[in-house]
Amino acid sequence: MSELKGAAIFGQSGGPTSVINASAAGVIQEALKQGCITKVYGAAHGIKGILTEQFYDMSEEDSYELDLLKTTPSSALGSVRYKLKKAEDDDTDYKRMLEVFKKYDIRYFFYNGGNDSMDTCNKISKYMQNSGYECRVMGVPKTIDNDLWGTDHCPGFASAAKYVATSTMEVYHDARVYDTGMITILEVMGRNAGWLTAATALAAYKGNGPDLIYLPEIPFDMNKFIEETSEIYKKNGKVIVAVSEGIKDKDGTYISEYGSDTAKTKDAFGHAQMGGLAATLANIAKEKTGAKVRGIEFSLLQRCATHWGSLTDVNESYMAGQMAVKYAAEGKTDYMVAFERAEGTEYKCNIKLINLTEVANTEKKIPREWINAEGNGLTQAFIDYALPLIQGESHPPLENGLPRFAKLKKVLATK
Amino acid sequence: MSELKGAAIFGQSGGPTSVINASAAGVIQEALKQGCITKVYGAAHGIKGILTEQFYDMSEEDSYELDLLKTTPSSALGSVRYKLKKAEDDDTDYKRMLEVFKKYDIRYFFYNGGNDSMDTCNKISKYMQNSGYECRVMGVPKTIDNDLWGTDHCPGFASAAKYVATSTMEVYHDARVYDTGMITILEVMGRNAGWLTAATALAAYKGNGPDLIYLPEIPFDMNKFIEETSEIYKKNGKVIVAVSEGIKDKDGTYISEYGSDTAKTKDAFGHAQMGGLAATLANIAKEKTGAKVRGIEFSLLQRCATHWGSLTDVNESYMAGQMAVKYAAEGKTDYMVAFERAEGTEYKCNIKLINLTEVANTEKKIPREWINAEGNGLTQAFIDYALPLIQGESHPPLENGLPRFAKLKKVLATK
Structure with a gap:
């Protein structure tokens, strides 16, 4: 030309x-x-x-x-x-x-x-x-x-993933400091696709990661969450759960909207505003297990670090x-x-x-076969995909x- | 011996x-x-x-x-x-x-x-x-x-301070991305002494820090907070406020406890909402100014990074x-x-x-003369004290x- x-x-x-x-x-x-x-x-x-x-x-x-x-x-x-x-x-x-x-x-x-x-x-x-x-x-x-x-x-994904995985590893250590039980909920950005939340699986791959990972690709079932969290809590005393801000129930309702009506404020593109999900789930986990809980939102930090x-x-x-x-x-x-x-x-x-x-x-979502059968974690295929991206x-x-x-x-x- | x-x-x-x-x-x-x-x-x-x-x-x-x-x-x-x-x-x-x-x-x-x-x-x-x-x-x-x-x-202080100051600088940039107004509230650990919250002044010293810093050393006045925040919002459109988790009013009541009243709004499951201090203040700022707000809690991240x-x-x-x-x-x-x-x-x-x-x-608190006259920021004496500690x-x-x-x-x- x-x-x-x-x-x-x-x-x-x-x-x-x-x-x-x-x-x-x-x-x-x-x-x-x-x-x-x-x-x-x-x-x-x-x-x-x-x-x-x-x-x-x-x-x-x-x-x-x-x-x-x-x-x-x-x-x-x-x-x-x-x-x-x-x-x-x-x-x-x-x-x-x-x-x-x-x-x-x-x-x-x-x-x-x-x-x-x-x-x-x-x-x-x-x-x-x-x-x-x-x-x-x-x-x-x-x-x-x-x-x-x-x-x-x-x-942009890999830097956020490296930050999220590293911070998850650090929190994993911090959350184990006392010999009393604790459930920690980590909230990661990602409205419709769970890639960044899945990055916490890199921390798990290093042995310092979440026990459960819930992605927007899989409809979120509150009872299943309570069951799975309670079971690990009873067994290990410590539970770390990573959730995507965009998890939805089978009817398509954002779980973060369970927490408040005000969350229904939409942005310019008509997307619902997210927030407060970690606290909502931590609260539910506390009520169901009696455990000490902590909700942590990586918030803006994950995209500007x-x-x-x-x-x-x-x-x-x-x-x-x-x-x-x-x-x-x-x-x-x-x-x-x-x-x-x-x-x-x-x-x-x-x-x-x-x-x-x-x-x-x-939109490109995480392939179903990269998510484990239970829908609460990632498979090796995801690790193989993501690990080269966070190098250096x-x-x-x-x-x-x-x-x-x-x-x-x-x-x-x-x- | x-x-x-x-x-x-x-x-x-x-x-x-x-x-x-x-x-x-x-x-x-x-x-x-x-x-x-x-x-x-x-x-x-x-x-x-x-x-x-x-x-x-x-x-x-x-x-x-x-x-x-x-x-x-x-x-x-x-x-x-x-x-x-x-x-x-x-x-x-x-x-x-x-x-x-x-x-x-x-x-x-x-x-x-x-x-x-x-x-x-x-x-x-x-x-x-x-x-x-x-x-x-x-x-x-x-x-x-x-x-x-x-x-x-x-x-332990200096590493947390370096992390908090750096993250504040990063958030400062992120919070300026759109040409619309925004008020960001950063919540930093420190129940009785405000040293770590004061570390956000290092970000301000670098030109990328909070407009207002509220410490537990100074009784917190909600009206003053609203006034000061609104004024900067009207002038600049962007406001960053750093608060210590331990700020108290003149009667000695933790401001974080104010949240629990309004937070008694139940969610869909009938659980009381857990309101963090950052979220509580962000909500109040939103109500008073109509601004878009964001509350960010550095949470465990600040002590394990x-x-x-x-x-x-x-x-x-x-x-x-x-x-x-x-x-x-x-x-x-x-x-x-x-x-x-x-x-x-x-x-x-x-x-x-x-x-x-x-x-x-x-307990050692921040000397009054290291806090500015208005009680919403730090003086150069604090910068001179803290800066050498975060080197390397x-x-x-x-x-x-x-x-x-x-x-x-x-x-x-x-x-």
Whole structure:
């Protein structure tokens, strides 16, 4: 394909991870190198920044600070949860976007996010195509939930998994300190897919993990939970249970909603807000067993702990961003960059491209055969899958004993 | 003093820290070297293990595993919360302990713990003296609360502080990801003294910390909290508040107990809701400001996160254990090992000894002049105090991307 000269814009979308900025560094640093890319813009708060012409000139940033993005948590440019309407129903936002793209001669659009964001990316891509405006659109995946379709795994998952597994091992030790009984409930993020909760099985694999793991892939049965927990409690005195925030009963009701009515507040995408599940289950376990209980929610910590990242994840996340730019410069468009695991015993991750249409809004869940027959733990197949991803240690450089995170100048672009 | 030949016993007591095992390593490895010490026992669950003759022969352990104790969280020998009665009132336990000491010819007793444990240590020391049984008794301090009297700081505090400050910095970034308002409440351990909550000021010192810090040293005023939070919310849209679990109102009622009234709302199963302090305050902030809120409890994570320890703390904790043994071997008894900060600009920590009678049950709180005039933050004096303590990084060796913690054989001692 012929060379396409023009500016590039990059945006971050959805809930952050501890490595979404590593992908940002990959996109920005590679885009600054490409001769066909005349300007590199970073959108403030994803497409919201495009719609409002709030974006930064990334050439103004120090390269040291861009490097630091690899170990800086959260979305350095700001993120957004903004659902684009279907262009057929209301094309206001699309028209506005096209206007902005034309004004700044934006010919490259890179969008970094999860399921909803890939849907956004897909819609924009199709709109630009239908409008006859040449713009290469590439999605860069990210989500601690690891639930994007068509990729072996998602940037962000492994670092969260390493943090969750390590913290579980540490809590396992702490919860055994007294010779009295105790039931500990660990609540892990993951609305519809249990990948991150399953990561606690890595701690179990090391001999310091949960006795029971409940995933959203398997309908949650309160009586079964009480039975299984009580049995282990009677036998061992200590029980550790990991649960996904998104576990639902057979009727599809979130167990976290059992706890309160207020949890029915929905976010912009219509998802129910989660929270308080660990406390709810701990309370029930206490009532049924008389045990001392503790509910622990990994909360935001699990998605922003760059101090304990997977180096594999950081490198792959950077590569995902970098390759999105390289492929676009070569003429590719309308794809999401994805990971493919090479055959063989040694772990190797290759890049492939998936059509945005295919990936948008399709969720990848844990295969049933990776979950044990009882539906309360993982099999070796999951361990074999996850273990290579958490290898290597990444943490920010330290100044005075504490992390030194990137500080961007954020110079607003002007026309 | 003349050489005293005999066995040594060591016990861990109270809530664990991420470095209490570093002190254990210091005591055990030094005791195994001392010629005057004929046997080294590790008591299972502190004095409970002595009373029941459940203790391990530490010479049976591999030296590699003992080294690993420096980076293994929780109490490897098991801990206990056991309040000894005054010997004048009931000397049953004391008599039993003397019997066991005589049976195993125990002439050295090392006890590792916080305020209550130093009280236990003191009582045992005095009883042995009064019984005319020669036994050298040394307390080794530990507590993430940092509230032991007579020592510049306590082993365990700095690692917890480093973890809390780092996690606060990370959450600070995460909580700024969207361009919508949000109030985040961080709940930190510390029942009567606010040292660990104050550690969030280190994050603020780095520019990524809480706007408001409420400590148990200052009576908590709900209206002031609402006013101060609302004001910052109106101005900045983002508010981060750090609170100590032990904040109390002017009448001495724990704010965490306020929650239990509103938390009496029953869930679908008719269980009362367990409301943590962070959740309670977050709810109140939400009600008053309409903001999106999030309550985060660092929970057990803050006291067992060896993956992000302070190397200064690990080394000092080891040294505290080691020096307790050296001093005892030299003839010292009835003391707690304590830290003294050397004069001068460069940080240096020396060991001193404090009479157990003096230290027992006296709590050290944050000096009023280290807290700002408004009572909602710390002054530079606290930063100057705390910053040297969190220097240097310590984490366990990794195997397959996850920590390798010590595995003790725990061979029960026999007579």
